[in-house]
Each structure stands twice: as structure tokens, then as C-alpha cells.
Amino acid sequence: MTEKIQILVVDDDAEIREVIQAFLRNEGYRVLQVENGLQALTILKQNPVDLIILDVMMPHLDGIQACLKIRQIMQIPIIMLSAKGEDMDKIMGLTSGADDYMIKPFNPLELVARVKAQLRRNKLLHHQTGENAIAIGDLLILPDRHVVKLREQEIALTPLEFKILLLMASHRGQVFSAKQIYESVWGEEALQSESTVMVHIRNIRDKIEVNPREPQYIKTVWGVGYKIV
Template structure:
């Protein structure tokens, strides 16, 4: 699958390494070295994905992400030398879809790129409103959740809202704040602790072993993600 990738990285050498890896996988890469150019290129090129460094001249990556997220849903993979939890959470709260801390392996970055691009394909969502992630099915029109055996699993409105958001983008890491924003439209009293309770209850309803979840996973220090479950063992 060939995609247009925008690389916004002020380290010229690192940017060229990324370009080489992207082009070796058949993608076309546009490289810029400052935040203002990143905004202009994103608007002009309409890329399928943006690899965005945080520390850039003119406009930093966090502001670039904030600006572009008001205009587009393009996936953003953020690169940061900042390793503190607050900085990583800020990037995700601004709308970044994934992040990597420097130094990083270019091969791992390519794997993240492939994952994000596959997610974009999946979220060109089905017309029937049914989302399926592994053994879990979420039917938005019927407001139904089904588990592994196909039985209807009763969910509260909050649980359904959180699960629907995660099912629309399987594999994406959501912060508690991002999930909370999904529920605020109908329950202004919700808190981030409420999100933890929604996840806990959903695990009890959907996981074979809620203490060892395989679908609703915790990403420590960040939040939660929904996956299809463990890959089948090879021969």
C-alpha cells in the first residue's frame, strides 16, 4: 500500500533516514524542517499520515498538532525527546494518534506507521454501523454489544459510548481524558475515575478473565486501547 507521508523533523539527517525507510516501503515522503512548513505542507499535500517531531523551530510540534487537528483527522505519529508522562499525555490529548520517544528504531517506527495506516483503512467505517474488533461486535444503530459467543452483553450508556469510541479505532491508545470527552455530552458529572470504572465493568462483561484482559488493555501511564486479542500461535 503506497501512501503520502509528511515528515516534519528539524534534524536533517534523521529526516533523510526516515525518508529512505518510507520510500523503501513504497510510500512517497515529503520532508520539512520547521513547524510552519509542516502546517503549510499538510494543507497543500493532504498526506495520509504525518510523522511529527515535537521540538521544531518557528512552531513546535504540539502547536502544529493542535492546529491541524481542528482541520483534519489525518493520523499523527509524534516524535519526542521528552520522556515525561505529562508531555506524552499532552501530545495525545492534542490529538496525536501515537508517539515514540527518541532515540528510536526506524524499523519500529515503520511498524507503527503500518499500524496507523491499517487503522485508517479500518475506520473508513462500515455503512451498517457495525464495528467488529476480534470477538467483540458493537452495533451503533441497535445500541448492542455482542461478546465472543454472539450473546448480547448489556451495557450502560457510558460503557457503550467508551467502547464505541475505542472500537472505531482499534489499537489506538486513548487517554482517560479523551475517553471522558466522549461521555461529557450526556453526563457532565463524569470524571477520569469514571472512565476507569467503565473499563473495569466492560472487562467483567467481555473478557474471559477480567484480571488478565486480552482485548481492553491498559497502557501504563497513558490510558487504554481495544485490540482484537492475542495473535494465534504459529505452527
Template sequence: MRLLRKTRPTNDPRQRRRILVADDDPSIAQLVKTALRDPRYEVTAVVNGLQAINQFRQTTFDLVILDVMMPYVDGFEACKRIRDTSDVPIIILTSRDGTDDVVHGFELGADDYITKPFKIAELLARVEAILRRVEGRHERLAPPVLDVGEIHIDKPRHLVTLGGRPIALTPMEFELLYFLAANAGQVFDRETLFREVWGYEYVGETNLVDVCVRRLREKIEDEPSKPRRIVTVRGVGYKLADMSE
């Protein structure tokens, strides 16, 4: 089991949130810095994935924003290396919005992605949503430890086991599973999951939900192509089957 460097506690509203941005395009880097020009944030900008990895090893950050196409080490590889040692939230910036890129980003542990060109308001909204989720300002009234069938979830320890066997989940996969488990048997449409799990107040790229569900199924289903735990309710959405029913 790998040991992850946890994100630093950021519940103190007076504490500035440190954000690492890696993009080799100066105009994009400046746009991100402009979007996050706020007393609440302290932005460090680098120009490639290798610099991002080295900077991350030297300083504790609350959020990492990585461009995909960068020299030396691209955003995907940087995401992988950072995720190997930390559960810090990661946003991928990409000019390629194909499903393969989205899936690959999630496989490596990214929490979200934004397609270029993007609006300052969109980036700011997503950054704020992720930080709110991490800071626990919208903690749901659910017990810290949940059991649904063979699935055991220990939220404080960020631990999931299936039949006693540890399951390695990315932070977003964990959040989705915890939410579904806290409401086992209840069906949620994609827009609701997007809002409740990702924390956004508007409906955007809800295909993120489908990608995350697919990845989660690959980890907790005996036959991912014939899921019996995370069930699709045709025309409605998804639910975690209440195995006690």
C-alpha cells in the same frame, strides 16, 4: 461542530501513501525517509512546524509525523492546527518521554508518539499499523451504529453523542470507545487494547492506553474520578459497562 477534512481513501494497494515529516534535525529526517523508502510511500520532509502546516494546507496526506522541538512552530502547535481541520493520523516524535508530554500530545489529538532514539523497524511498524487501521483492513465484525446506555456511536459518520449531546473525540479516542462499545461488558487488558485498537503486533508503550482512557473518561463520565462507564477491573484492565445489565 467543526468540519474535518477527511483522510483520502487509501484502500487501493496501488495508490502510494503520502506522508508528511517535520523535523529540524537533518539526520532524523533522513532516518525517517530511509525507514519509509518503499514504493508504497511518498515522503515529503520539512524542517519546522510552520512549514508542516503550510504544506498540509496545500496537499492531502495520509499520515503526518511531527517532531516536538522545532523552531517557529513546535510539533504540539502544528498538531493542534492540523487536527483543527483534519482527522489525518498524527505521530509525535520526541526526545522527551515524560508522561506530561504524552498526555499533552493526546490532548491535542495525536494518535501515537515515538521516543528518540528509535529503530527503523519500530517506526515502520507503527506507520504500517496506523495506515492499516485507517484503511479498514482489520474491520471488526461489529455494527456500524452502536448504543450502550446513553452513548450512541455512529461509526460511518464518526459521530458520538451522550444523552443526545455531541461529544468531540480525537480519532484514537473514537477507536477506543468504539472497540469497547462493540464488546460492552467484556474486560480487556492493556496489551489486548494496545494490539486491537492501535493495531500493533507487539507490546510496546502500553501507558498510551491509560492516557487515552483518562482522556476519554474526561469527556464521557459525569465524574471522571469516579467512572461508571469505562470501568477499571483491578489487576485486569478496562471495560465499558453494559448499562443494560
């Protein structure tokens, strides 16, 4: 079945792209190549892609920004590549929406193994849910069924709580102000929305976070709003 799987390789280094392509094609995958994030966004609108291998340091639109934009339109596996091995760089990559992170130079065979693992995970996820599920860490959101699961356990959310969580999860990494959340979820003009939204965010955190005081999913961007990472 690998001949039907198409992988997009995004890297400004042509030699690295060719090496990755050679190893992936040896496994039977089809490969598309581009050299920056802007080209990646264009090709994603024109071609079906099952997985993206995305470099961080690129001209025009780097991997972090590209990943954030991709996550606004689709939820497919993204493996990020970077010459930076610091913990903070890795955290930034994963926070932007990447599913995996590898440090350059890397073993192409290990990259292929990680590609296979991500494809298996994504296939299993869709097989289990039968719908366009959203998976973030241990959190699983099933939009069609209005179901949220945390570590396989179903979480009881109110309809408004579910809408808020789905809004942010569908735009992973994007910061939403209380006004934006209110107008999107309640469908009316936000006059005194901040306290209302804050209460609902607190209730959601109480249900999905291990420690609501140090949330892992719904982050507060002080002075701006909230986002899911």
C-alpha cells in the same frame, strides 16, 4: 497500494528526516519533508497526506502547537517524536491530538511498524463507517449518521448533546467557553448560557465517561470552559 500513500515528515533535524524517508520509501511510501510546524501547515493545504510524523521540539511552531492546529482542520494519523521521555511529555503529546508517541533515539523499523499500524487502523475505521468518522480513544463519532459509540456500544445522546460533543471533538484540544458552545449549538445569543451548557456537559459525561467525576474525554479548564482530549 503503498505507492499511493503519502507521509509528511516534520523535523528540524535533516539527518533524522533523511533516515525516516529512506525507510519509508523502502516500503513503497511517498514522503514529503518539512522542518517546522508552520511549513507543515502550509504543505497540508497543498498536498494530500495520509499520515504525519511530527517532532515536538522545533523552531517557529513546535510539534504540540502544530498538532493542535492540524486537529482543527483534519483527522489523519499523527505519530509524535520527542527526545523527552517523561510521562508528562508523552501525555501532553497525546493530549494535543497525537495517535502515537515515540522517544528519540528510536528504531526506524519500529517507526515503520507503527506507521503501518496507524494506516491499517485508519483504513479500517473509514471502511467500517463509510464516512468521516472521528475516533478518540474508545469513543467513535459518526457525524453523517448522528451516531456515537463507546467501545462498540451505541450511546443515546439528545440532538443538543450530540452537537456539543461533535463541536468539541471536531476541534480536539481547543478550549470552548460556555458562551461559545451555546452560540454555536443553539444558534442564538448567549445571555445566561453557563448553567445551560454545564447541565448538558454533565449529561454527556454521565453517558460517555467511566467516572464522570474524573472525566477522560471532556475536560474542564477552570475559569475558561471545556475541551475534548
